[in-house]
Amino acid sequence: MNLLIKNGRAIDPQTKLDGRRDVLIEGGKIAAVEPAIDKADVETLDAAGLIVAPGFVDIHVHLREPGIEHAETIESGSKAAAAGGFTAVCCMPNTIPVNDSAQVTSFIVERARRYAPVHVHPIGAVTKGSKGEQLADIGAMRNEGAAAISDDGIPVMNSGIMRRAMKYAASFGMTVIDHCEDLNLSSGGDIHEGVQCARLGLRGISASSEEVMVARDIILAAETGAHVHVAHISTKNSIAMVRQAKKLGLPVTAEVTPHHFTITDEHIRGYDSNYKMKPPLRTPEDIEAALEGLVDGTIDCIATDHAPHTGNTKMQEFERCPFGITGLETALGLALEKLYHGGLVDLTHLVRLFTTDAADCLGLRRGRLFAGGPADLTLFSTEREWTYDVNATLSKSKNSPFHGCRFRGGPAATIVNGRVVWSAPDSA
Amino acid sequence: MAITLPANVTATPANTRNLLGAEDLSRAEIEWLLERGRFYKPQRNEPPKKLDTLRGRSIVNLFFEPSTRTRTSFEIAAKRLGADTIGIQTQGSSLSKGESLVDTLNTLAAMSPDAIVMRHAASGAPHFLSRYLSTPMINAGDGRHEHPTQALLDAFTILEVKDTLEGLRVAIIGDISHSRVARSNVHLLAKFGAAIVLCGPATMVSGNMAGIAPGVTLTYDMNEAVADADVIMMLRVQLERQNVEIFPKSEYFQFYGLTLEHLKPAKPDAIVLHPGPINRGRELSNEVADSQRSMILNQVENGVAIRMAVLEWVCGG
Numbered sequence A: 001m002n003l004l005i006k007n008g009r010a011i012d013p014q015t016k017l018d019g020r021r022d023v024l025i026e027g028g029k030i031a032a033v034e035p036a037i038d039k040a041d042v043e044t045l046d047a048a049g050l051i052v053a054p055g056f057v058d059i060h061v062h063l064r065e066p067g068i069e070h071a072e073t074i075e076s077g078s079k080a081a082a083a084g085g086f087t088a089v090c091c092m093p094n095t096i097p098v099n100d101s102a103q104v105t106s107f108i109v110e111r112a113r114r115y116a117p118v119h120v121h122p123i124g125a126v127t128k129g130s131k132g133e134q135l136a137d138i139g140a141m142r143n144e145g146a147a148a149i150s151d152d153g154i155p156v157m158n159s160g161i162m163r164r165a166m167k168y169a170a171s172f173g174m175t176v177i178d179h180c181e182d183l184n185l186s187s188g189g190d191i192h193e194g195v196q197c198a199r200l201g202l203r204g205i206s207a208s209s210e211e212v213m214v215a216r217d218i219i220l221a222a223e224t225g226a227h228v229h230v231a232h233i234s235t236k237n238s239i240a241m242v243r244q245a246k247k248l249g250l251p252v253t254a255e256v257t258p259h260h261f262t263i264t265d266e267h268i269r270g271y272d273s274n275y276k277m278k279p280p281l282r283t284p285e286d287i288e289a290a291l292e293g294l295v296d297g298t299i300d301c302i303a304t305d306h307a308p309h310t311g312n313t314k315m316q317e318f319e320r321c322p323f324g325i326t327g328l329e330t331a332l333g334l335a336l337e338k339l340y341h342g343g344l345v346d347l348t349h350l351v352r353l354f355t356t357d358a359a360d361c362l363g364l365r366r367g368r369l370f371a372g373g374p375a376d377l378t379l380f381s382t383e384r385e386w387t388y389d390v391n392a393t394l395s396k397s398k399n400s401p402f403h404g405c406r407f408r409g410g411p412a413a414t415i416v417n418g419r420v421v422w423s424a425p426d427s428a
Numbered sequence B: 001m002a003i004t005l006p007a008n009v010t011a012t013p014a015n016t017r018n019l020l021g022a023e024d025l026s027r028a029e030i031e032w033l034l035e036r037g038r039f040y041k042p043q044r045n046e047p048p049k050k051l052d053t054l055r056g057r058s059i060v061n062l063f064f065e066p067s068t069r070t071r072t073s074f075e076i077a078a079k080r081l082g083a084d085t086i087g088i089q090t091q092g093s094s095l096s097k098g099e100s101l102v103d104t105l106n107t108l109a110a111m112s113p114d115a116i117v118m119r120h121a122a123s124g125a126p127h128f129l130s131r132y133l134s135t136p137m138i139n140a141g142d143g144r145h146e147h148p149t150q151a152l153l154d155a156f157t158i159l160e161v162k163d164t165l166e167g168l169r170v171a172i173i174g175d176i177s178h179s180r181v182a183r184s185n186v187h188l189l190a191k192f193g194a195a196i197v198l199c200g201p202a203t204m205v206s207g208n209m210a211g212i213a214p215g216v217t218l219t220y221d222m223n224e225a226v227a228d229a230d231v232i233m234m235l236r237v238q239l240e241r242q243n244v245e246i247f248p249k250s251e252y253f254q255f256y257g258l259t260l261e262h263l264k265p266a267k268p269d270a271i272v273l274h275p276g277p278i279n280r281g282r283e284l285s286n287e288v289a290d291s292q293r294s295m296i297l298n299q300v301e302n303g304v305a306i307r308m309a310v311l312e313w314v315c316g317g
Helices: A074-083 A102-115 A138-144 A159-171 A195-200 A207-224 A236-247 A284-296 A331-340 A347-354 A356-362 B027-040 B069-080 B101-110 B125-130 B148-161 B180-191 B207-211 B222-226 B249-256 B296-315
Strands: A003-012 A017-026 A029-034 A044-046 A051-054 A056-061 A086-091 A119-124 A148-150 A175-178 A228-230 A252-256 A377-387 A406-416 A419-423 B058-063 B084-089 B115-120 B137-142 B169-173 B195-199 B216-219 B231-234 B271-273
Touching: A003 A347, A003 A377, A051 A347, A056 A074, A056 A347, A056 A356, A074 A086, A074 A102, A074 A406, A074 A419, A086 A377, A086 A406, A102 A119, A102 A138, A119 A138, A138 A159, A159 A175, A159 A207, A175 A356, A195 B207, A207 A228, A207 A236, A207 A252, A236 A252, A236 A284, A252 A284, A252 A356, A284 A331, A331 A347, A331 A377, A331 A406, A347 A356, B027 B148, B027 B180, B027 B296, B058 B069, B069 B084, B069 B115, B069 B137, B069 B148, B069 B296, B101 B115, B101 B125, B115 B125, B115 B296, B125 B137, B137 B148, B137 B296, B148 B180, B148 B271, B148 B296, B169 B180, B169 B222, B180 B195, B180 B231, B195 B222, B207 B216, B271 B296
Parallel strands: A003 A044, A003 A051, A056 A086, A086 A119, A119 A148, A148 A175, A175 A228, A228 A252, B058 B084, B058 B115, B115 B137, B169 B195, B169 B231, B195 B216, B231 B271
Antiparallel strands: A003 A017, A017 A029, A051 A377, A377 A406, A406 A419
């Protein structure tokens, strides 16, 4: 499969490339990146006015397969990923059964190979059944392709077990991703414990429920030498602690979701469960801290925590609704709006948050654009105006608070192994 | 750069009038409801008015939580206005068969009632439903959120003995965090410039409550709360909404129970309110409950009048 992408502005954070380049793809690899490539006998894609970036990597998604296929499948979720400009996703293990064994990991890898338009890296569980008791088959899952381990959503409460898991994972060079939430502190909570929570008469999830676990994990990372990655960081104090850990040279990284740096608990209106997720939407102060963290490098990358739930489960009393929102298709639009158009970062920095640094959090060999490298590319516009229509989503679920949102800039085409797997409807 | 969210969650079709919370009511609307309540309240020695304002209309009383006084009060109010009422309790509905709240309400709405009065254990349940229903909805208490008709009848009761709400010092004492009565009263009283003091142990009084409306202060000290108070509003300890222990039951009365002794630093004409049902010996002493200061029975009586006003308002008279 050969393809020539002409006239685009190529950006590669790794090599600090930023300029007019043509990109030639041959045999699923990038054959050449040159100021001008002229070749007659090859399919050409005109990328004039577009950014040509390394393929975006989302290290935190829920694809719901196996077991919860009515909400999402590996196929539907990865199609939504492609529509969001992602060429690779890492899927969390809270499926049914939990991905805590080589069998489940290889099932996901195999299904993805057959049905997914983008690369799918499973994340294995830390403990069997994510019950927080016995260690899962971490090494065996690694051998089948697991990119990291996490008990996302059902975090390991027992610090002794977490410490052992970290030590063990470190011996395989695997990152431990932690959904930092002290379940005793957050118990029964619905939204961030603040004025909005008091006003709505909902139960609070305190900032401390995240922060005590971030503190614990940093201390354990220091002690075990394991690489700890803080998932969906959401509070000012958590971010300050990660900043300090990095200053001390500790192996700690962090991600933030687009919704955590764009909207706050004040946006929760009408008891709409599309605003219900964990961690909860926090305060304007926390958003400021997240933006600062994205700018100064405390926060390594943007990850969506794409968490599909069917309409039925989200159409209930707020407190009964499950946590989580979809996010693959709106991530770039939100990041462009807030970070790039907001004047906080340049395009290289923005691309880095979706590519190089995201991949590096888990040690994935992705997120680079260079001759000889894999032909995974994300083409996007910084200017095209569009409106997000959740009814047109490629995900099987529609639980997004951003339906109807106007965006300036977004994905234009997604290329995986040299093949265009998605392109924006109006640019096709 | 601000992310502008679309207004996809604004409540209700525009022409539907709901009473979801005191927070959403304007001062003028509250004044209108209080005025109509006074009209409906029977004069001394007069039998209650029996009207045909809502003749031919049907009102569904949908109670997902046990209730005696609110349910009965709405029923009497509807009947005095000539409406037909249908009472549905959770045990009698298909909810116990696993039907979702949305399906239950859709089924009811298909029967075209003129209003639905709903009580539900989940905060926001009527707000959530009103986004999908065109039937007017009256919130008769949603979880820990609001109980607007209680706040209206409390204001009504206060105004029977005070000239104005403005400048009154109102102490609300007890389990504030779990109380929908407290939230509705805070919103209503704040709109009229009352000074509201919330009091209880810190596990029952979230500091964030001071941020929900202007003029609200917090104290953990009962004596401070009642000092110079014009109105003392005691709340029921809501054991059923407390998943975890938030106070040692054995010593609650000692620190937050209202006794005659407490009334001394209050204003000489201070009144005591309680939304009921009262737990004598837990929230207030027998002597207070039965004293001249207590307006608890007036509250019950006024509840019917104010709910007549509310029904008239949502049904458009």
